[in-house]
Structure formats: C-alpha cells, structure tokens
C-alpha cells in the first residue's frame with residue numbers, strides 16, 4: 001500500500017505551529033528587486049557589484065519581515081545555498097546607526113571557517129556604506145585581536161566560543177545591541193551540540209530590546225518551548241522536509257564491501273569524470289588522513305580540515321583558502337565544514353560513510369543535508385555520492401524516505417556521465433532509475449516505537465517515532481493511507497504524554513507497507 005502526504009501538517013498539541021508567511025502580510029506581493037525591499041542605495045550598489053541581480057526567495061521573503069518596525073524576533077529556514085548569508089548581513093547593515101561607533105549587531109556562526117566566510121561577504125556588502133565590521137576569531141596575524149583594545153566596529157562576526165570570551169571580559173556589551181543573528185542556529189541551540197554551552201550565555205546576555213534572528217536550513221531540532229522562552233512572539237518562515245531536499249542535487253549511493261574498495265573508487269573518479277572540485281566527508285580524523293594520503297599518492301592535490309584541536313585555526317584557514325583558490329582540488333573533512341561553506345566550483349560531494357549521530361548511531365538527516373548542500377549552490381547543479389556497506393542500506397533508505405527524494409544506486413561510473421557531460425550537466429531530471437530503497441525504509445522504520453491513537457473522527461492514527469523525529473500515519477483504506485511531515489522527537493513525546501495513549505502491540509498491518 002502506498003503512503004500519501006496529507007494536506008494538513010501535523011501540529012502536536014501544546015506547541016506553536018510554525019507560522020508561514022501570511023498572504024495578507026506585507027510580503028504578499030513578493031518584491032522582485034532589491035530596491036523594492038527598501039535597502040539603502042549604498043548597500044544596493046555593493047549587491048550589484050557582487051553580481052546579484054534579483055533577491056533570492058529567502059531574501060525577498062525575510063528582509064521585509066526582519067526590517068519591519070517595530071522589530072520582532074525572527075526565525076528563517078531556507079535550503080542550503082539559497083542566500084541566507086546575504087539576507088542576514090543586509091538585515092544587520094540596515095540596522096546600524098552610522099553615527100554610533102560601537103557594536104550594534106552581532107553575527108554568531110558555529111565554526112571559524114563559516115564566521116570568516118560571513119565576515120568576507122559582509123566586507124563586500126558594507127563597502128560603500130561606511131559601516132565597519134570586525135571579526136572576533138583568533139587570527140594569527142591580527143594584533144587587534146586582543147582584549148583591552150576597545151571595539152568600535154558596528155558589526156561583530158564571531159564564533160560562540162570567541163564571542164562568549166569577549167563578553168565575559170566586558171569587551172563586547174550585548175545588553176543594548178540592535179540585532180543579534182545566529183547562523184546555523186540549530187548547531188548552536190540544541191543541548192547536545194558542543195556550541196550550546198557558549199551560545200546560550202550569549203543569548204541570555206541580550207537585552208529586551210535586541211532583535212534576535214535565527215537562520216538555518218534545518219531548524220526542527222529547536223523546540224517551540226525554546227522559541228517561546230528566548231524569542232517570544234517571533235515570526236517564522238519554515239519549510240517542510242520535502243521542500244528542503246535540493247532539486248539541483250542528484251543523489252546516489254554506492255555499495256562497497258571494504259574501505260579498500262572505497263579508496264580504489266576515489267582513485268579512479270578523477271580520470272573518469274570532469275570534476276571541478278570535490279569535498280569528501282569522513283567520520284573521523286583518522287579516516288581523513290587515510291583518504292588524504294591515498295589520494296595524494298595518486299598525484300592529487302588534497303587538503304584536510306579536521307577538528308578536535310588537531311589543527312590550529314591558522315592551519316585550517318590556510319587549507320580552506322587554498323581550496324577556495326583551487327590550489328587544492330579535493331578537500332577531505334569531518335563535519336567541521338559540513339555547514340555553510342560556499343565554494344562555487346564544488347560539483348561533487350562524497351560521504352565516505354552515511355552520517356550517523358555519534359551517540360545514538362541513528363541516521364543523522366540534518367548532517368546529510370548540510371553535507372550534500374556543499375554542492376548545488378545557488379541554482380547550480382551538483383552530484384552527491386554516499387558510500388555504504390551492505391548493512392547500511394537502511395540508513396540510505398531513511399534519508400531517501402525522510403526527504404521524500406530518490407537516492408539512486410550507482411553501479412557503474414558511466415551512470416554518472418549524463419550529470420557531468422553534455423549541455424545540461426548534472427540535471428537531476430535525468431535520474432530516472434528507480435530507487436531500490438523503499439523496502440529498506442519500511443524495514444528500518446518499522447523497528448521504531450509505534451503507537452496507535454483514536455482521533456476525534458474515530459479513525460485510528462498511528463504515530464511512529466524514529467531517531468530525532470516521528471511521523472503520523474492514518475490507517476484507513478489502502479488508497480487513503482497518508483502521512484504527515486516529520487516533527488521533532490521532543491514534540492512527539494510531549495504530544496504522546498498529553499494524550500490518553502492506547503499502546504497497540506499488534507502492528508502487523510503497519511509492517512506490511
């Protein structure tokens with residue numbers, strides 16, 4: 001039996017639904033030019049220098065909401081590579097009173113690489129406005145980067161650790177900021193993430209008049225309770241998981257029996273395909289070194305960026321800048337650069353293994369999405385390959401099911417030719433091969449917690465939880481079966497707690513689909 005999406009999204013009781021942009025809001029008529037967004041001419045001039053002709057969808061939708069007075073907190077979700085960086089930088093620039101020479105806006109990003117990238121885009125956008133920007137990230141050659149110097153720049157770009165340090169030392173006053181922006185907010189405000197203990201104190205230090213802005217491609221892991229507490233009355237733009245998967249990226253998995261086979265495949269790929277630049281994501285520093293040395297031995301230019309204190313900030317910066325300038329063709333990294341990094345020529349991303357949560361070993365769809373989003377940037381096309389072993393089918397099945405997107409099995413290099421050669425390179429619409437993953441998805445999902453509840457209409461509804469999310473299935477006639485979008489695990493559990501739940505151990509019918 002087939003599962004069909006329902007029109008109405010499931011909203012757990014007691015939580016606040018994400019508010020879509022209302023049709024009668026000021027953004028009803030979507031602005032199609034930067035001028036119509038009310039951006040000052042000095043900033044527009046800089047935008048045109050950057051060759052942006054028209055606002056992206058998130059820019060057109062979010063800016064009028066963020067900049068509307070009186071300011072309100074804002075949460076914005078949009079796919080990878082769709083221009084969130086310029087959205088929040090323009091918002092920051094438009095918030096500055098140019099007569100005041102002190103920090104009025106902070107932008108916090110979860111990694112030094114991302115903070116540096118935001119800083120550099122910020123400099124370009126600010127170039128005609130006279131607005132000053134400072135990055136507070138340890139810089140080897142930056143003698144200003146000391147406590148006690150006094151910060152007069154109007155916009156601060158930093159990482160959670162660095163900024164928290166500056167706040168603790170009384171170097172940055174956050175009480176009266178006009179706007180505080182947190183990029184990749186779910187990487188900063190989910191309790192299990194390493195940044196949480198640094199980002200939360202920053203958030204708590206903000207005064208009541210500071211406008212708080214969150215951005216990410218993935219935000220479901222932040223609970224509505226959190227928003228209610230820290231961003232009361234916020235406006236939100238959100239996407240369903242189906243909307244999140246990037247149409248410009250064609251996704252494959254490749255089955256290998258050993259690590260040696262994976263390395264052999266990597267060794268061949270450059271001689272077989274016209275790859276621009278390639279990012280390979282690995283699970284550990286050790287594997288990063290293994291892959292790097294194998295590829296270097298074959299004459300490739302390969303850099304690695306790994307965390308855990310193994311590389312200094314300066315070393316990481318050097319590798320990324322060599323990759324940006326194409327001195328390095330391949331970058332091997334752990335999740336350190338899985339979010340936000342924007343390098344135009346990357347037309348292939350490889351997951352050396354499917355990403356899983358290191359603690360639970362469950363599939364990690366957010367990381368999968370962010371990683372593959374390093375290609376297919378801003379309307380460009382890209383290919384993502386995930387290497388799996390036979391017992392990892394179920395993980396790929398889960399990603400395919402979760403994002404409602406085919407992930408195809410690659411059995412021969414030639415199957416990639418349509419995506420790398422020809423006029424319309426990397427056109428996902430050519431991916432007609434049938435995915436084999438559906439059956440595996442069912443197998444994987446059926447192992448998880450399942451609960452049946454009778455709804456108000458007397459139908460039996462089946463609630464399924466897995467990993468960080470869950471889904472609702474209404475069991476009726478075969479043709480009428482349906483499911484809703486996934487929702488965060490904590491909402492799901494809260495919902496179950498609030499209901500009179502009848503556990504139904506006979507899930508035979510569910511296992512069938």
Ligand SMILES: Nc1ncnc2c1ncn2[C@@H]1O[C@H](COP(=O)(O)OP(=O)(O)OP(=O)(O)O)[C@@H](O)[C@H]1O
Pocket residue numbers: 051052053054055056059078079080081082083084085086216217339340341342373377378
């Ligand atoms: N209006 C625009 N017109 C053309 N290009 C744009 C526009 N806005 C942004 N871009 C370009 O799109 C690319 C992706 O933008 P950006 O890095 O902001 O993506 P993002 O939404 O933050 O993605 P991620 O979720 O991966 O961080 C960049 O190279 C940027 O210069």
